[in-house]
Every structure is written in C-alpha cells, then in structure tokens.
Amino acid sequence: MDYLNGITLILNYIFIPGLTYGSQLALGALGITIVYSVLRFSNxxxxxxxxxxxxSSILLSWLFMSFEINIHPLPTAIMVLPIAVLLTITYCLIVDRLVFKFYRQQNSKSVINLIVSIGVMFFTGGLIRFIVGPGDRNFFDGERFFLKARTFKNITGLNEGLTLKTTQGVTILLSVFLVIVLFWFLNKTKTGKSMRAYSDNKELALLSGINPEKVVLITWIITGILACVAGTLYGLDKSYKPFTYLHLVLPIFSAAIVGGVGNPIGAIIGGFVIAFSELIITFAYKKIFFYFLPAYLVPEGLLQILSTDYKIAISFVILVIVLLIKPTGIYKGKIL
Amino acid sequence: MTNLARIKISYFLMITALIVVGFLQSWNVALTIFNLCVISSIMTLGINIQWGNAGIVNFGVMGFAALGGLANIIISMPPTSNAWNVGGEMIIIGLMIFTLSVFFSIILFKKSNLNNRVKYIISFISIISGYFIMRFLVDVPIEKIEAIEPAKTGYLGGFNLPVLLSWPVGGLLAAFSAFIIGKISLGLRSDYLAIATLGISEIIIYFLKNEDWLSRGVKNVNGLPRPVPYEIELQSKEWVLKVSDYLDIPITELSSIIVKLSYSILFILVLLIILFLLEIAVKSPWGRMMRAIRDNEVSANAMGKNIKQRHLQVFIIGSTIVGLAGAMLTTLDGQFTPVSYQPLRYTFLIWIMVIVGGSGNNFGSIIGGFLIWFFWVQSEPLGLWFISQITTYISDTNIIKSHLLENAAHIRLMFMGLILLITLRFAPKGLIPEVKR
Amino acid sequence: MYLLSGEKITCGYGSVDIVSECSIGVNKGNISSVVGPNGAGKSTAMKALFGLLPLKKGKVILNGEDVTNLPPQKRVLKGMGFVPQTNNIFPSLTVKENLEMGAFIEQNDLNKMLEYVYELFPVLKDKKSQDAGELSGGQRQQVAVGRALMTKPKVLMLDEPSAGVSPIIMEGLFTKIREIADQGTAILMVEQNAKQALKISDLGFVLSQGKNLFTDSGNSLLANKEVRQAFLGG
Incomplete structure (x- = not known):
C-alpha cells in the first residue's frame, strides 16, 4: 500500500505535470526547429x-462566451482554436511577406535574420500588449478536473490523491494528435517530402522543380499552427500574461537544441528532457522516502536537490551542458 | 555624406533634442535622460567592439550589467555584523569546493587520456559530490545569515569602501565571468553563441534573485552610498542658495539638478576615456587583425592567427565595459534590484542601439545609445499623445478609447521593433557606418 | 543538328570570362563528353547550358527551340536533366524519396519510372528505405543519376559522374551511362577521366582555357596524337 502511495505521488507531482509541460515545450520547439531547418535562422x-x-484564442473565447456558446465541459478556447490558428497563420504570413522575405531574397547570413527576428519580437510583443494589455488574463472555463483527488482516493482507498486537470488532459491529447499529423505530413505527403528535401539541399530542390515560395508558405503555416496551439495550451494551463512568453523562448530553444536543432523528433525529446529535469531536480523527495523507507531511515529536511526558485534556470543549465558536451544535440541535428 | 558630417549633424540634433526636453518638460527630466543615455552608450560601445569588430554575438549584456551592479553591494555596503561569525567563511569555502569539483572535471576532460565513458562517470561523480558537500557546508550558515534582521539585512554585506571603486571592480567581475563564459562558449557558431550567452545571463540573474545571503534577492539592496553629495546637504550650502536666487530656480529643483550634473560629469569622463581607448584599439594592428578574422575566418586561420585567443580577448574587453556600465547604473539608481534585469531592456535594447548607431563604429554606438534611450523614454508620452490625437473625436466614455489610452504606453515596444526593422532594411550599416580602413 | 547545343556561348563570373565562344552539343541516343585540363571551363560551360549561370553571348538550343532565357526549373520541364558534381542527393531522405523528388513535377508514371531506375540500378531497390546519406559514394552517384532520370529527360547532363568514386565502380557507372544512352536518352557529360569517358562517347569536345580546341568522335580523339600527348597523358 505504501509503495502504491509513493507511486501515486510521483505520478501526480512529476509524471503528469512533466507530460503536460513537456508537450507544451515540444510543440514550441517543433516550431523553432521547423523554421530553422527550412529558413535557416533562429527565430x-x-x-x-x-x-x-x-x-487570439482569448479574444475569441470572450466573444463566444458573451454569446454563451460553449462546449462545456471543455474550455471554450478549444472550440475557437481553429479560428485562432487561422489568425496566427495570417499574422506569420504577413510578417514573412513584409520582413523575412526580403532577407531571404538577399541570401542574408543567419545571424542577420536572427537580429531581424528580434525586431519582429519587439513589434509583436508591443502589438499584443497594445491589444490585450500587459496584465494577467484567465480565460479558462468549463470543468476544472477530469479526475479529482477525492474521487481517486475514494476509488482506490489510497492516502495520496491523483488529479488530472482538464487543461492537462487536453494539452496531452491535442499535442499527441498534432505531432502525429505533423509526422504524417512530413513523411507521407508529397508536399511534406518536398519540405524535407528543401531543408536538406536547397539547390538540388530547386533543380528538381520544387517551388521555394510554396515551401516557405507551408513552413509558416505549420509554424502558425504549432505556435498558436502551444501558446493557447500554455496560457490555459498556467494563465496568460504577455510577459511570460518572452521568457518561454529560452526553455523552448533549450529543448530544440538539446534534442538537436532541425530534427523534429529531437525537438519532442528535448521538450520532455527539459520538462522532466525541471520537475525531478526541484521535487521535494521527503514524502517519497516516507513511503519507501522505514520511518527511522527517513532523513530530515525537504530533500530537494535544488530550490523551486531555480526551476526555469535548470533548462538553461541543461542547455549549456549540452552545448559543451554535444552541440549537435541528442539526435544529430544540423549544426547552426 | 561623409562620416564626419553624419557625426556632426546627428550629435548636434541629439543635443538639441535634449535641450528641447529641458525647456519643454524640465531640466531634471533632460538630465535624467542624458545620464542614462551615457550609460547606454557605454554598454553599446562594449557590445560594438565584440559585434562590430569581431562578429561575436553576445546576448549576455543583462548578466554582465547585473554583475557590475553586484559590485556596488560588495564594495560599498557596510558588512553585516555577526554575518561573518555565523559562518560567512563556510559559504565561501563551500562555493570554492564546488568550483574545484567543476574545474577538476573540465581538466579531466581536456587533459586525460581515459576513455570517454570513464571521464563522464568520474566527472559526474565529482560534480555531484562537490555539490552535495557544498550544500552540507553552506545550508546552515545561509539560513543563519538570512535570519539576521531579514527586513534590514539578512546578507553578508560588503567592505564599506568608496562606491566609486565598485565601477572598476564591476568591470573586473564581468571580465572574470566573461573569461569563463568565453572559454566554454566561444567555440560555438553565431546562433548558438547568442542563445548560450542569453541562457548564461539568465542563470546569473536567477542566482542573484535567489541567493539572499549575497544580494538580498528580491528584497533588493537599498541605500547604496553615493559618489556625489545628497540633495539635503546641498540645500543648506550657501553657494547653492545664492545660485538659486540668481537663476530664480526653486532650491529643491536646483539641488537635484546639481546632483544629476555631478553624475553626468563623472559618466562623461568615463565615456571619453573608454572611447579614447577603444579608438586606439580599433586603429591598432590588433583591431585590423580582428576585422580580418571577422571578414574571413578561413583565411585568417590559414595565416596562423589564433582566432579563439583573439575572440576571447575581445569578448573579455567588451564584457568588462558592459560590467563597468552596469556598476555605474546601479550607483546612479542607488539600489540593486535583481528583478529589474530583463533581457528586453538590457540585452535586446542595447543590441538595437548597436545596430541603429552603426555596427563597427564607436561614434555610431554612442549616438545609437543616446537616440534609442531617448526614444525609449519619450515614446511613452509620444504614444499617449498620438493615441489621444487620433481619438479626439471619440467620446471620452467610449470603451475603445479608454482601452487605447490605457495601453498606449506599449506602443514603444512596437516603435523599437519598427526602428530596428527599418534600419536593417534601408540602412543596414546604421546611422554612422563603419569606416573602411 | 544537335538535340541540345550551346552555340558560341560566353560566360563567367563577374567580368572574367571563363568560357568564351564555345560550342558544345549532343545528339539523340548519343554520349558527348567534354574533357580538358583543370580550369578549362568544362563545369562552367555545363552550368551555363542548364541555366545556372547567365550567358553573356551565344544561345542554347534544345530540340530546335531557343531556351537561352529559361530558368533551370523550366528547362527540366522541357526535357533536360542535370546531376551536379557535389551535393547531388538529399541525404536525410530515403533512396525512394530521393527518386520521388526527382519526379516532383511530373508524377504521372511515378511507379513506372521507379521500376525503370530500380532495374537500371538494382542496388537502389534493396536500399530504397535507407537514408541516402548513409550510402557509399558509388551508390550515392547512382541515386543522383536515378533522381535525374525520373523526369524521363531527353538530355541528361552529368557533371563529373566519376568524382570520388573508385575505378571499379566508375567502370560500372560508365557501362550504365552507355546503357541509358542506348535506350534513347542523350547524355552530355563533363569528365576528369578523359580516356575512359571518350571510350564510351560518340562525340568528344576538348576544351582549353574556355575555348574549343578539338571536336571529333570519341575514338578519333583517342587516336589523335596531339590530344593524347597534351591531355590524355600519352
């Protein structure tokens, strides 16, 4: 019984949150990796x-909420996601036409594109704050839990509860779905293959009659989908504040690089490596020992490897270590 | 237009703009902007020598500036009584043990002939055990130190030395960490280097935010000593009273102007010294070699230039300058607030200054620092003015109008992005282009 | 009248002319080889014929039609195929995907063409699901040629097909090239290994410093004393 309690504890505080946060990071890292492998710059x-x-999801959710159109028990944000995705894609495409296209035609160095993307970052950040303001926005509605701790305890008779928040369930399911569709697209469709070919060998792709502008268009469409879904899921799960998204860029870059930049599978692995490391390193193990060891062996203190304050810093530490030991990442990616 | 003409015109316009602010808003505002403009220019000079001359992308500005700020605490604050008695040395010893375990692993990797798996295992064990020994040594002392009057002190304090000393020390702190950061990350190509330095600077900020025994963390260190007189002291001075009468300026305002002017003089002095040294460096054979490496790494390598060594030198020099400017900034603020270090404000804004001013031109960096800081401050009121102009005919109770006015301040981020994008597109060499030597 | 010909073409990088007033051509079902010393402008001429480099003077005629101003992609549609000397495969795509990309424009008889290429290079069929980047040099070259064949080109242009390939593999590759030509595809290739190339060629062009020096049938060039001494090492 004690062992089961201990396992529940791990599932509840490490496994499920790790899966959720890892999915969010993985979707973000996929976006970065795809832009990098096709357009050759760190965005x-x-x-x-x-x-x-x-x-976009927030504004649309509010709009639909005001008409009382919803899909209870799921959050309204999931219902409006397709429209929000379209808006995000449109924005990405407009930015590409007005900004990135010029540098692509000039064949600019990747570092110039990187600095350009910082300009885009400033502008977009300002635009967003101008539209919704800098404050915290909660747009979650619907049922809060798929599985409540109390229900779980009642069913199993354990001391420890297991909860599955709606946002966690939705995040995991939607991410799995999106990743499957993405890999099917990249590996099985003609357009997906042409994208991979373009990222592999641009000159030869041109010789083979692959239309570069079409590849770029598809790239931004995929980026828009991934960015919008990842952003919405993160906001639903943790509440939305424009400021936090600037700080999310680094863990996402860490995930992409740790996995191997330019490699989609790597991006996913990287996302989970970062997410689980953060949780495992900052988890207080006292309770676990309590369940697994006889009472007189349980040490004092919280038994935390690192204080929770350092949670996000862990992703940077992992990034630095990976860059030092194996700059190509876990899965061999393209070297920047 | 020649570069000299560009410099003359842009500097003239910049000074005029500041004077206009002096007349329209107030001289206090103008001097506040001016002082931060100077500090921004110094940071920009530091990044420019790295990017403009050597092509190194350093996104760690924030971290180096914060280390400079930390120097203020270490140098100028009084030591907390008792903090050293309850185990201050233990913290230092613990940190040293951990550092040694890391260095041991690095040396093991570089020098020994063992096979890789053995190396990984040994260094993993060494770092982990180093870490836990450190935790064992420091956890209790840290708790005790942080318990000493937590509302007022709760940290080690400093050495109670003149605050001006913290400027060079801030530079040294930055130089030392730049040496380590450069050693580990300068081999990386541009994009990786950018991300790595950004990541490391975040780690530095996290450290300063959470290690209360050193920097009081989010509780901030207030009341740092000043290198210039206090307003209250000035207000009782006779000559100040006389000048106040003569110029017909209220004594409170005048005293604050005098304080700001004294800072300005100190800052300008530092700026001129750094500019002078950098100009010599850039024109020297060392500078020429740096640009040769930047323009063609392959051929420079073939000519037997030690590129890594050169890059490390320039990385340390530039970061030292940033650290110095960071120390000056904290002195001007009179307090050290780790939370205020944001990459947007410290890293990316400085980069906009470098690009807009003109990569590879020191005079460009200065005008870039001035111009961008000026607009960074002034675009808030400008944005508000702009929005209120276009919404003049909408009634004041309209929700959209009030929403627009409320968020008008955020136009400045958009504005900064636009300035950067427009510069990169239409004048990629910046306001004052690099001189072809 | 050639199937594909470059007539008095002049081109180069910047103001330097690397190829001047040079004429090259190939007939249906034939092999034409362009040989000559290093720096003779062979590869440059080839690129110019395919439109990868703008012409300063001269014309490119394909099947009686002037294609001088068409971009490379359009030339592929008109029936030209090109195998570059280096970077001529997609390393992280499988062999089969590489071939599919070759037929990106024309996918009507995809399976028929795949069968044709597999028949020509049986080893590719065995390795069709392997990443092309993992193959040996000779196999990569087969993938590259196979990829170019997927559009059923009237003319196939090869830039140094034997580069980086061992002599035994090279011989096999040349046999295959002859086979392709015999089935009706005209082949225009640039070769460093002049002797072997001329042996299988119907027509040879000896270039030197960007100009035509000799133009004759492969065998006559091999027999020509001057050519042997100057370019074929005696």
Missing amino acids: FAHGEFMSFGAM
Missing part, C-alpha cells in the same frame, strides 16, 4: 507568435 520571435496565438 526569436517564436515566443511572441505563441503569445499572439494565445491572445
């Missing part, structure tokens, strides 16, 4: 694109 504006997607 610092990606966090703001996610924020833009979340903002």
